[in-house]
Amino acid sequence: MTTFNLPDLGEGLHEAEIVEWHVKPGDEVEADAPLVAVETDKAVVEVPAPQTARVTRLFAEIGDIVPVGAPLVAFEGGTADSGTVVGEIPAAAEPWNEDAVGGNQGSASVVRATPAVRASARRLGVDLALVEASGPGGAITSADVERAAADLAKAGPLEPLRGVRRAMAARMVHAHSEVVPATVSDDADVETWVDSGDITIRIVRAIATACAAEPALNVWYDPKQQGRRLHDKVDLGIAVDTEDGLFVPVLRDVGGRPAEALRAGLDRMRADIIARKIPVEELRGATFTLSNFGMLAGRYAAPVVVPPQVAILSTGRIEPRVVAHDGAPAVHRLMPLSLTFDHRVVTGGEAARFLAVVIQDLEETDR
Numbered sequence: 001m002t003t004f005n006l007p008d009l010g011e012g013l014h015e016a017e018i019v020e021w022h023v024k025p026g027d028e029v030e031a032d033a034p035l036v037a038v039e040t041d042k043a044v045v046e047v048p049a050p051q052t053a054r055v056t057r058l059f060a061e062i063g064d065i066v067p068v069g070a071p072l073v074a075f076e077g078g079t080a081d082s083g084t085v086v087g088e089i090p091a092a093a094e095p096w097n098e099d100a101v102g103g104n105q106g107s108a109s110v111v112r113a114t115p116a117v118r119a120s121a122r123r124l125g126v127d128l129a130l131v132e133a134s135g136p137g138g139a140i141t142s143a144d145v146e147r148a149a150a151d152l153a154k155a156g157p158l159e160p161l162r163g164v165r166r167a168m169a170a171r172m173v174h175a176h177s178e179v180v181p182a183t184v185s186d187d188a189d190v191e192t193w194v195d196s197g198d199i200t201i202r203i204v205r206a207i208a209t210a211c212a213a214e215p216a217l218n219v220w221y222d223p224k225q226q227g228r229r230l231h232d233k234v235d236l237g238i239a240v241d242t243e244d245g246l247f248v249p250v251l252r253d254v255g256g257r258p259a260e261a262l263r264a265g266l267d268r269m270r271a272d273i274i275a276r277k278i279p280v281e282e283l284r285g286a287t288f289t290l291s292n293f294g295m296l297a298g299r300y301a302a303p304v305v306v307p308p309q310v311a312i313l314s315t316g317r318i319e320p321r322v323v324a325h326d327g328a329p330a331v332h333r334l335m336p337l338s339l340t341f342d343h344r345v346v347t348g349g350e351a352a353r354f355l356a357v358v359i360q361d362l363e364e365t366d367r
Helices: 115-124 142-155 163-178 199-213 259-274 348-362
Strands: 002-005 015-021 034-040 043-048 053-058 065-067 071-076 181-189 219-222 227-230 236-238 240-242 245-247 288-291 311-315 319-325 328-342
Touching: 034 071, 115 142, 163 245, 181 348, 199 236, 199 259, 199 288, 199 311, 199 348, 240 259, 311 348, 328 348
Parallel strands: 236 288, 288 311
Antiparallel strands: 002 071, 015 034, 015 065, 034 043, 053 071, 181 328, 219 227, 240 245, 311 328, 319 328
């Protein structure tokens, strides 16, 4: 018998959620035939069978979160694919450490609690890192654990993050632990726009113009090698809000395509997202990101830069506001802009010049 483990699906992903099994125990499966559909990196990926053989066991059910390298399927007969991760994996380590516990990756915090208190926390499903201690010297008591359990019960059952939301949580933790963010904000006066037209595409083209003028923001940064990679074209990630969570499809070469082609490409990707059929390749490789949250509400923001990118522009709601015009107060339509950049790589001057070009481009009457 051979065991097929969840293979590395790329981009440093550590786990995937089982969406659909295409086989069941007893089935004969051909090599490269669809084996299981998993969701990771905000897309559904089909994992093919590594060999021609008979399925004897499935190690996970639909909805389970499976780590990379964990068993997926046991086969009988046939020959294992030499490129497949095969074999037994060691038993999981004890989830509770006597000295430290932690919620988010890399954020373990030391707690003081007796073995009995720790056992009580395990039994009640309480994370000691979230418990407010009342014992001597900051120690957590049994009463503290019971009180925390009661509070959790009032809040309702735990709803595990899955799929898109789980991927988003992991990415945000990584970004928060690595990027050194700084934000600069300003407004574009768009009162002279004769016809607002396709506002999103106007912003997209303004970003392309700014990246050409200040290419230091259209780069990927490698912290291990302390180097950056400049891109000769702008592959723009555009944040799309859905009920399932945040998707960021990538609109390719936005500076080299006409407005009509950009709109058609964005519409197609949004339709694919709604249908949950967008290819994973269209969610990868962004060199810069746009968050157009102003379509919903809000003025300024400090959006999150996701490595290896070094910058993201967010646009707030266009609203009429009082400005000084020709020495007198006037009411103009203003578009709020917030540019967050990774200060390890981008200087304040580079960010300010980039934003100035965006503003200048947007304030043109027709574009």
